[in-house]
Amino acid sequence: MNADRAAARRALLDLLDAHAAAGRAVPCRVQPDAGWTSDAPGDQAYGARLCERCPALDQCRAYGLAFPKEAGVYGGLTDLERRRGARKAG
Numbered sequence: 001m002n003a004d005r006a007a008a009r010r011a012l013l014d015l016l017d018a019h020a021a022a023g024r025a026v027p028c029r030v031q032p033d034a035g036w037t038s039d040a041p042g043d044q045a046y047g048a049r050l051c052e053r054c055p056a057l058d059q060c061r062a063y064g065l066a067f068p069k070e071a072g073v074y075g076g077l078t079d080l081e082r083r084r085g086a087r088k089a090g
């Protein structure tokens, strides 16, 4: 993991910790088995729908689009959706 990615990941995890400490539920932490990191697109799609309630949706999506090779759901997008988005943007 390069330094930029490590720092961005740390910042995102710190944000999730802050939301959790303030009592704001982060869906992928409340339901860690809901498909976020599954290899099955349908499972990831289910997790991605749960992201709509997340207080860190925008920041998580930005991270996932900045680092499209990360596996799994980020910010309401499956890994396939993020890679397609990155290709269009690039």
Ligand code: SF4
Binding pocket: 016, 026, 027, 028, 029, 036, 050, 051, 054, 055, 056, 057, 060, 061, 073, 074, 075, 076
């Ligand atoms: S947006 Fe989704 S994947 Fe990202 S922290 Fe929130 S629940 Fe987890």
